[in-house]
Amino acid sequence: MRQLKRIAALLLICTLTLVYVPRACATAYDDHPKLVIILILDQFRADYLERYRADFKDDNGFDLFLNHGAWFPDCYFDYANTKTAPGHAAIGTGAYTDGNGIGSNSWWDLARNKKRPISAVEDERYALVGMPAGEKTTPGASPLNLLASTVGDELRLDTLGQSEVFGVSLKDRAAILPAGATANGAFWIDPVSGRFITSSYYMPQLPAWAEVFDDSGRIVQARQEAGTMINTGNFFNDVGPTTAAVGYELDFAEALITGENLGKHETTDMLTISISSTDILGHRVGPDSPEQRAMIDAVDANLSDFFAWLDKNIPGGLGNVWIALTADHGVAPVPAVAAKLGLNAAGIDMEGLVKDVNDAMNMKFSPGEQVEYILPDQDLPYLALNPPAFTRAGIDEPEAEDAVQRALPAAFADLRNAIAPPPPAETPIGAPAPPPPPAMSKLPPLPRLYRSYTRVQLAQGQVPPTEFGRLIAHSYTPNGGWYVMVIPDAFQMGGPGRTGTNHYTPYSYDRHVPLALYGAPFAPGTYRGRVQPVDIAATFASLLGVNQPSASVGQILVQALKPASEVKYPEPASRRRVRRRGRPTTQKSNASEKNP
Numbered sequence: 001m002r003q004l005k006r007i008a009a010l011l012l013i014c015t016l017t018l019v020y021v022p023r024a025c026a027t028a029y030d031d032h033p034k035l036v037i038i039l040i041l042d043q044f045r046a047d048y049l050e051r052y053r054a055d056f057k058d059d060n061g062f063d064l065f066l067n068h069g070a071w072f073p074d075c076y077f078d079y080a081n082t083k084t085a086p087g088h089a090a091i092g093t094g095a096y097t098d099g100n101g102i103g104s105n106s107w108w109d110l111a112r113n114k115k116r117p118i119s120a121v122e123d124e125r126y127a128l129v130g131m132p133a134g135e136k137t138t139p140g141a142s143p144l145n146l147l148a149s150t151v152g153d154e155l156r157l158d159t160l161g162q163s164e165v166f167g168v169s170l171k172d173r174a175a176i177l178p179a180g181a182t183a184n185g186a187f188w189i190d191p192v193s194g195r196f197i198t199s200s201y202y203m204p205q206l207p208a209w210a211e212v213f214d215d216s217g218r219i220v221q222a223r224q225e226a227g228t229m230i231n232t233g234n235f236f237n238d239v240g241p242t243t244a245a246v247g248y249e250l251d252f253a254e255a256l257i258t259g260e261n262l263g264k265h266e267t268t269d270m271l272t273i274s275i276s277s278t279d280i281l282g283h284r285v286g287p288d289s290p291e292q293r294a295m296i297d298a299v300d301a302n303l304s305d306f307f308a309w310l311d312k313n314i315p316g317g318l319g320n321v322w323i324a325l326t327a328d329h330g331v332a333p334v335p336a337v338a339a340k341l342g343l344n345a346a347g348i349d350m351e352g353l354v355k356d357v358n359d360a361m362n363m364k365f366s367p368g369e370q371v372e373y374i375l376p377d378q379d380l381p382y383l384a385l386n387p388p389a390f391t392r393a394g395i396d397e398p399e400a401e402d403a404v405q406r407a408l409p410a411a412f413a414d415l416r417n418a419i420a421p422p423p424p425a426e427t428p429i430g431a432p433a434p435p436p437p438p439a440m441s442k443l444p445p446l447p448r449l450y451r452s453y454t455r456v457q458l459a460q461g462q463v464p465p466t467e468f469g470r471l472i473a474h475s476y477t478p479n480g481g482w483y484v485m486v487i488p489d490a491f492q493m494g495g496p497g498r499t500g501t502n503h504y505t506p507y508s509y510d511r512h513v514p515l516a517l518y519g520a521p522f523a524p525g526t527y528r529g530r531v532q533p534v535d536i537a538a539t540f541a542s543l544l545g546v547n548q549p550s551a552s553v554g555q556i557l558v559q560a561l562k563p564a565s566e567v568k569y570p571e572p573a574s575r576r577r578v579r580r581r582g583r584p585t586t587q588k589s590n591a592s593e594k595n596p
């Protein structure tokens, strides 16, 4: 009995200690900061910020980071499949594809769909919520394929769901993946109508504030602002590539913050925002076009308005918000632009490549037949095989992938010959072939295979022990079926069209993205030296006092952290009121140092 009393007394002391001694550091648990925002620009290379810095209009858009934040100009993804879904997943989870499972925007998974590749976030077990009446609502969407937790998930776990986490984008994958499995909600648009929707994975119906936004006439306004003469009836295609869509998306983010009271809870809230328009436009016109420059300037102006809005609407203002700025991937120059400067920037005829490899497989395994060994709708860097076709021919996965890998050099040679046929051999038999006449101007760029890896090689870690090998190892995904990873030379890509471009490679232009941190703990400055986007989740988890995401490989950006004693947050009016009603006042003395 006496022992029980002693334990009870001990528990009481412990409880009182927990209540009365202030925490050593500000963390999510004492709502410092009120709100964390991970701001992702879809397809945005870090060099844009240096290139167009003189354009930026005031001190509150990109300059908030460049002049008042910790700015890392040398941030590179450390993997080779630089596409939208894996990039967003990497930012949220602090892990690459080998950790979070997201290898591409879509992939063949014949167990789930035999007719087409599945998207990274589609989920037939759920329905879309908020679609216009009469429109198809299935499949729904979820983070089903995401194999790791996000920093938002860890925040939700550690606060037992008190912290609220949301994701927003025009694209489903960009809203869902960075926020994570425990997110309270993710919102993206129905491409046709432009209405913001969600999935029954999160909620059975749209929140009232979202319905109000969708019905507010904002869609019509965005169409008018876009001023496009083109009206294909698809909001994503018509308005998405215009600057009007940036304001449209950020207005929805403001409606969400207000509607869900983000920044007004007892623990820290988190919002991931992915601005899609930079990517939708960028694919069409390339990174060096005047159109993309105008887009970047518009993003700057819209961010300035958004940050000013946050300053007014988050308790205590912008000083109570942390913002990370980054991108899901960079982009290659338009091949014609790069080729004009002398690079071997060729477009790759993907249909021709697939046909050639498929013909080689038929010749090897089923002569005279037309079996579909390689699946259609291919999207580099992964070339998806058709396992049932190989199985019927008695070929297992290692042999099938090995055969495809061996067929690739000849298939690339055929693509080259289609562009620049070799001169006809008219040399008499026995005589040495004359050297080809020297070219008097630059020859056309030619597709060339740099490296390839089978799924089996990746799963077994059979990559070179080099920097390049690490990029490849980080690109392994267990999602989907059999595949071979195909890496052409730098500046080459499948089907960019005449003015378009793409991103999907291990090359630096696809991996170079901004990383900047704004907020109380970050010492303003320019920090040279390699960092990675996965460092954001690691750094935020550390500062919020929560666990690292389950597969996190990021480093904590300690070089940009102020000493804890110098980190100050504005005191929101609401907090002062709460404390007067009963919670103890934070001591001004250094009492916190006694409880490290």
Ligand SMILES: [Zn+2]
Pocket (backbone or CB within 6 Å): 042, 043, 083, 084, 085, 087, 279, 328, 329
């Ligand atoms: Zn993207």
